[in-house]
Amino acid sequence: MSRVAIRILSLVAFLVAPVVVTPAVAQGPADWEVRVDSSANAADPDDVPDLTVMAMGNDFHVTGGPAGTFWNPANVVEGDFTAKATFNLMKPASHTSFYGLTFGGEDLAGAGQKYLYFLVAQNGNYIIKMRAGENTTDVQASTAHAAVAQPGANGRSTNTLEVRVAGETISYVVNGTVVHTTPKSGATTVTDGIVGVRVNHVLDVMIRDFEVVR
Secondary structure: OOOEEEEOOOOHOOOOOOEEEEOHHHOOOOOOOEEEEOOOOOOOOOOOOOEEEEEEEEEEOOOOOEEEEEEEEEEEEEEEEEEEEEEEOOOOOOOOEEEEEEEEEOOOOOOOEEEEEEEEEOOOOOHHHEEEEEEEEEEEEEOOOOOOOOOOOOOOOEEEEEEEEEEEEEEEEEEEEEEEEOOOOOOOOOOOEEEEEEEEOOOOEEEEEEEEEE
């Protein structure tokens, strides 16, 4: 098992030119890439400047620090598909922060990055957003749902997230329960593209059993 620390040299450097890291096998499953982004919001601090990723076979363990978006360029979908992964929160974060699936991705390493993301947090909420460059648009604002597991007495929780695109419907699923649906059509629901995962700031999350079924 290998351990690699990705250090953000400065927030200014990131804002001028986004820090993009192409990881070796030791930084996640083979052929996966990482885009690291630090928070500029004083209410959402990065406790440490490192994002650490440990590969465990086809799974990987992310500890931050800054947020990261992870993807394999081969995971490109068009039309109907199901994306799924299990997220183990290893300990509560210092503040509410989200993690989960991304899809509809394009130009993920560039200034024109675009993707949808479906994330959950330790407070039992989920959120769905569209990112275009540095701007985000709510598809569904942060909402509580009983299907989202919160940390137990040991501080850990497990949530399996799915995005199911079938016909003209997108279904967002947590632990087998559909928590939200949207039509596929619309400016904020472009689903064709790269599928991956995102882990936001100051989190300790294990990602397991990532799969895309076309």
